[in-house]
Amino acid sequence: MKPKRTADSALAKKLNRAVVIDCIEKYGALSRADIARLTMLSPSTVSSIVAELVDLGIVLESKGTAASSGGRRPILLDLNASASCAAVVDVQVSRVLYGVVDLAGKPIWTAKEEVDLSSPEATFHQVFQIVAKTLARLPRTGAPAAGIGVSIPGIVDTNTGTVIKSTRLKWKELPLANRLEQEFSLPVYVDRDVRAAAWGERLYGLARSADDFVYVMVGKGGLGAGLILGGRSYVGARMQAGELGHMTVDIHGKECSCGNTGCLVTLTYPAIDEVRRYNEKDPIIDCAAIGILNLMNLLDPELVVLGGDIGQEPAFVEQVEKVVQERTFLTPRKNVRLVASQLGEIGIVLGLAGLVFDKFYWKRAFGNVG
Template identity: 30%
Template structure:
């Protein structure tokens, strides 16, 4: 006999199955969703009605005839009734955005980081999040959750920032701090998710992708620090304690220049913002960026490589140089290099991706595969609706 908790988890998985299908192919009908998901027709009807009532899904209003019976009504993700709030805690600034379910930036703000002490940072973040909630409330938009990206290794299991050298943070128990600050500032109680800012930047490209959907992507962010957000097989690859993707602290030169992390010869000392500022021609830092892209390519073979961050905005030549460097390695190996493109959301990439982190968790309950046994779901939702209700 199933427990209530088990039934709720099955329901969340079923919802995520339908949402993912509609994100992949807008315009599916209830009958098509039932056929493609393997869920019973009654389950689809009940869950679609729930998703419509909650503002996740809408009917297009254009019914199409499909053989006998009532016309089918196409469904799509509703970008007009729900939003997510995304926060980027950068080394010198804060960016906060409100983003629709379809990736539209509804509102954004940026201001300098006043202090670097964790508690004070959380208070400043909370004040801006409350402003975002106020803007969304004025537009009668529902808030699905808050996502936060920060420049360090975040351990999801403990809610701890293990290592953020450019903020001077080590082993900061961040999640309780930010939830307390949000509560004290009067923010509505919604789910809060935290991740490394390069990981969130990757989600801005992955969750709001245009065109062909790929199951792997790497986003390299270049600023004071250098990091990579890695999506593999439809999941963020974060490592055992959130340290995966800390490419700024991979070694490019044995016994090279000292780095903020305590090592020497890190990639950050070659094309981090401080290193670029010292170069007569900052674009030459792109050579080292190209080396790192080459190493990421041969290690992970991703479907897409995306580069963004403040350094790319300030010195656009580094991306051109990086592409040329990568192409040189590929030519010498007799293979075709992957495409490298700039960030779609520019300097808002990490903040938008932090908002997408909310959607990422909604679509992957317990990080489990978005599938369910028809036998299991039939026990929760008897197939007691007639065929004509699936229109």
């Protein structure tokens, strides 16, 4: 029985450590008492874990502001931003956004350029070159790279980093992570753009306190959803969860590029790009709103965050919220929360960096620690 108790103890320690790190990552500078309160771990457990993190250089201590009662200033704990960084690249149909993000979730620098969609090979070559020049600037940051993150519109096998299919980029069965790892000798994480955006909202946006929420991206590339359920990114059995645009809404409708007929995206794309011109109720917005409403009725999330270059437009948000309030099955209706993302497109690279740290940095940092 002793080996089992030892194993259970080691597992509990790892889980508690992850809870503490997640708490600091989500809320920023906190005292030990704050962490104990937010995580419901005992003060002694928190103190032990924090001491380990400080010794490893992952967490830094600083003096907080004086208490209003004039008492001692609390010692605040925050992630050591210079402990690591991630090189991140988000590829969209209109542009490529890339840069470096530190361990505390702050962009060290970012840049943007038009995407080359002249051929699948040209797009890959551009991504390859962007990764190369991003890594070339890493020594200037002073932080060692945990890895490389790439997000794309399409279906991705997150276990292997293979792009199963991206209609917009015309990629199919592309072992993107493998090819980049071979060239740059760093671990590579590849995910769908909308899932990276959802993770960004969980870490740094309006969904910090939500364990169950949906991020809906509406833009030139169509409609997609990133699902965070139980505090984790839900990808589905075939890595295809969240294909909101391919929800069938009209069995006698138009043929979709996926081969089905009557997909939601056939009613909203490319017309969804014209939403900016409308200030009043528009049937295109209503179609998208019904899709979002169906998703809400199905999952009963705490929160829905609207993002994407169209999803954050005031006219779109206002009309979607109106449709949801009129038609939702969820009760009480006043508790149905639907908000526009405040992070914008930077939320994708922030979430992508967070996923890179989760997959690579934390595992390496604690590889030899029980």
